[in-house]
Structure formats: C-alpha cells, structure tokens
Amino acid sequence: MSALVRSRLLSIVRTSNRRYCSSAAVNPPPKEPIAAAASSIIGNQPPPPSSTVPPPATSGAEKKSWSFLKYGLIAALTGGVATAGYVTYGTASSLYLNAYVMNHQANTFANLLQKFQAYLYSAAMTVPAKLVELYLDLRRSTEEQVRGFTEPASDQLLPDLHPMEQHVFTLVLDLNETLLYSDWKRERGWRTFKRPGVDDFLERLAQYYEIVVYSDQLNMDLSKLNRDPAKILFVSGNALESSLQPENSVPIKPWKGEAEDTALLDLIPFLEYVAVHRPADIRPVLASYQGRDIAKEFIERSKEYQKRMQDQKQHGRIWRR
Known part of the structure; x- marks a missing residue:
C-alpha cells in the first residue's frame, strides 16, 4: 500500500514539474495545493476545490496608469497654456485692433475737422469776394441800364446848323412845370394842363430862335446838342437842378396849375432883346442876372436905360440951343 502511494506521488510530482517548469523561475508553484492533493491521495479523498485568488495586478499596469495620467495632465496643462495664450493673443489682438480703429477714427475725425475748418476759412474768404464781385456786376449792369436812359444815344442830338443860320441862338425849353403841368387825382386820373401864354410865347420866339423842347426829368447835358454853348439858353422851372x-x-417860376400865371409872357422881352442884339457869349449876360428874377430885372434895366437915353437926348438938345 505504501509503495502504491509513493508511485502516485512521484508521478504527480513529475507531472507538476513538467507543467510548471517554464514558469517556475518566475512564479514558484504554490505548496498548499500540492500538499492538499497529496493528503487527498494519501487519505484516498478527492482534492478540495481550488480556492486560489488570481494574483493582484502587477506594477506594470500601475505604471501604465500613472504614465497615462501623467501624459493626460501634461496634455491638459499644455492645452490650458495654449488656450490661455490663444485667449491672451486674441484679447491683445482685439485690443490692438480696437486701439488701431479708435486711432484711425480719431485721425479721420481730425482730418475731417481740419478739412472742415479749411472749408470754413475758404468760404469765409470766398463768400465776401463773391459778394463783392456780384455787387460790382449788378452795379455795372444797373449803371449800363440807367446810362441807356439817362445819357444821350449820340454825342450830337441835333443836326448841324445851316451855314446861313450859324448866328441863330438855340432856345431849349423844359416841359414839366415850365410849359405843361401833369396832375393826378383819384376821381379823374392823370390830366395835363398847358401853361398860360404858351402859344404866344412859342409863336413870337420862333421868329428868332431855334426852339428845342427838352424834358428835365433826367439830367440834361447841353453839350450833347451839337450847338455852340455861347448861344444856348435853357428855360426851365428847375433849370439849376436839372x-x-x-x-x-x-x-423861371415853376408852374403848378395857377390860372393867373404870366411868367412866360414876362420873359418874352428879355429873350427878344437877346435875339436881336446877339451878344457874343450869352453866359456872362446870364451871370449878371444870377439870383434875380430875369424878367423883372430886365424891365427895370430897360427903364433905366430909356431914362438915360432920354436924359442924353435932352442934354443934346440943350447943347444945340
């Protein structure tokens, strides 16, 4: 019996040695299962179920986990740093861009302000000049228009005198308040009246003078008449002003509708005397009547002259006796 037990033990041991020979150097075979098997063989009992627990994880797995964790932390840290750097770069870029935009806007506004100031200055200098030019143009145009009505259309308003009439004086007569008078009233409108004595005045003086009717509504230039100024007389109620x-x-006295006016008839003797005696220059003669009523002054001078002539005649008669 004992021999049988030994043979079985030896076979089990050999079998176990061959099965675990490759891993015996790394992991020694557990002793408890062998002893249990031996006791079961010796006791002729079946071996108990194996209650071996798998060996715990080796340090290689722990190293792999730690390496993975380490690399994960490094990657996370690197990602965080990169993210922070990107955010910082983006923020800096945004701030730089905003600063550039604000600076550009400020420069643009400054340029616009300078341009606007330059435009205002140019306008302030240009507008008065333009206004002056416009004023001068308007004034020049207005003067040309007025000159077309006020100034004679020609330097010789009258044709040349006939050679046989060079000695004739020219009598220039005004219309308004001299020969005629125009009046306006609401109930009848405009009416024109003829001065008393106009017909006799013109009829008698036409024998001696070249009569020219000239309105004094505009200033008259007698030098445009093409006549000798020494032989021109201008009769007007507003002669000195026009x-x-x-x-x-x-x-003479301006006429404004008085029915008893005789100014024209009173002036006939003086004008006839001038036409008959023909002074070389009428201007000194008229200057001697300056500031006086010519018709009355001429009558007084005529009376004095006749009186002197009568005295001379009487003196001559007495001398002859």
Missing part, C-alpha cells in the same frame, strides 16, 4: 450847365440856365 441842367449840367447852370451858366446857360434861365430860371
């Missing part, structure tokens, strides 16, 4: 040659003026 004529450019007052030395040729024969002023």
